Amino acid sequence: AQTVTQSQPEMSVQEAETVTLSCTYDTSESDYYLFWYKQPPSRQMILVIRQEAYKQQNATENRFSVNFQKAAKSFSLKISDSQLGDAAMYFCAYTTGSARQLTFGSGTQLTVLP
Amino acid sequence: ETGVTQTPRHLVMGMTNKKSLKCEQHLGHNAMYWYKQSAKKPLELMFVYSLEERVENNSVPSRFSPECPNSSHLFLHLHTLQPEDSALYLCASSPHHRGNQPQHFGDGTRLSIL
Numbered sequence: 001a002q003t004v005t006q007s008q009p010e011m012s013v014q015e016a017e018t019v020t021l022s023c024t025y026d027t028s029e030s031d032y033y034l035f036w037y038k039q040p041p042s043r044q045m046i047l048v049i050r051q052e053a054y055k056q057q058n059a060t061e062n063r064f065s066v067n068f069q070k071a072a073k074s075f076s077l078k079i080s081d082s083q084l085g086d087a088a089m090y091f092c093a094y095t096t097g098s099a100r101q102l103t104f105g106s107g108t109q110l111t112v113l114p
Numbered sequence: 115e116t117g118v119t120q121t122p123r124h125l126v127m128g129m130t131n132k133k134s135l136k137c138e139q140h141l142g143h144n145a146m147y148w149y150k151q152s153a154k155k156p157l158e159l160m161f162v163y164s165l166e167e168r169v170e171n172n173s174v175p176s177r178f179s180p181e182c183p184n185s186s187h188l189f190l191h192l193h194t195l196q197p198e199d200s201a202l203y204l205c206a207s208s209p210h211h212r213g214n215q216p217q218h219f220g221d222g223t224r225l226s227i228l
Contacts, residue, residue, distance in 0.1 A: 004156070033214045043202065045219035052214075091157070097214050100170045101147075104157040 002027045004094050006105035013082045014113050020067075021077045021108045023092030031097040034068070034075045039107075040088040048090070051075065079110075087112045117141045120205050120220035127195065128228050135190040135223045137205030143218070145211035146188040148180060151202040151222070163188060164211035192225075200227045 003026045013019035025034070036048040051059045051068050058066050063083075067076045079086055092105040118139045127133050139146065148160040162170035163182040177199075179191040188205055202222045208215040 035216065037219075043204075043222045043224075045204065045206070045217075047216050047218075050216060095214065097212065100162050100164075100211050101159045101172075102157075102217065106154070106156045 002094055002103050004092050004103050004105040006092055006108050008108045010109045012111040015082055017082055018080045019082055021090050023075045025073050025094045029096045033095050035093040036077045037091045038088045082112050084112050118207055118218050118220035120223050124224045126226045132193045135203055137188040139186055139207040143207035143209050144185055145208045147206040148190050149204040151204055162211055169211055195227045197227050
């Protein structure tokens with residue numbers, strides 16, 4: 001069974017600094033996809049970034065980037081120039097190309113300090 | 115405009131009540147999902163619908179009954195719930211039900227069982 005592990009229940013970062021959130025996963029599949037979702041207090045889950053396993057290049061979306069280490073099965077999220085609006089629960093998620101569902105980690109609560 | 119709208123936002127009900135949660139998506143997607151989010155736990159997939167056909171049912175108790183009358187609407191009918199069913203219920207949609215499609219989430223319904 002596939003599992004997704006986020007080992008940091010809580011993290012904090014100073015405004016304008018950089019923070020990295022960790023995620024590891026366990027799979028025997030070769031065709032899979034990884035996602036980071038953000039859930040602010042408004043509760044809506046918002047897609048932050050997505051990585052296809054067949055792509056070696058790390059995905060980037062503005063201040064958000066990932067460090068995808070396929071051999072280590074690691075998928076960390078780096079947030080640069082942190083802003084107060086980045087404060088949220090961040091979930092790492094995994095799926096395969098043929099699957100019908102996402103497998104989520106337990107989340108990391110990020111606090112941004114002014 | 116989130117694209118995925120859930121009502122009600124909050125619901126308090128007794129264990130003998132019958133109520134329904136509603137989800138509507140305005141994105142032209144063909145797949146819709148119900149998730150349960152409990153405190154300190156990863157999101158749990160409950161049901162998946164693709165083109166109004168249920169394609170996944172993750173061993174959910176029969177006191178939860180989904181209904182998908184068309185590709186834009188999804189309901190979760192609730193009956194004789196238990197206190198442990200108190201949680202945030204999230205609806206999501208995606209273009210197709212294959213895993214590589216990013217899912218778009220609603221704001222959720224916070225359900226409290228008395």
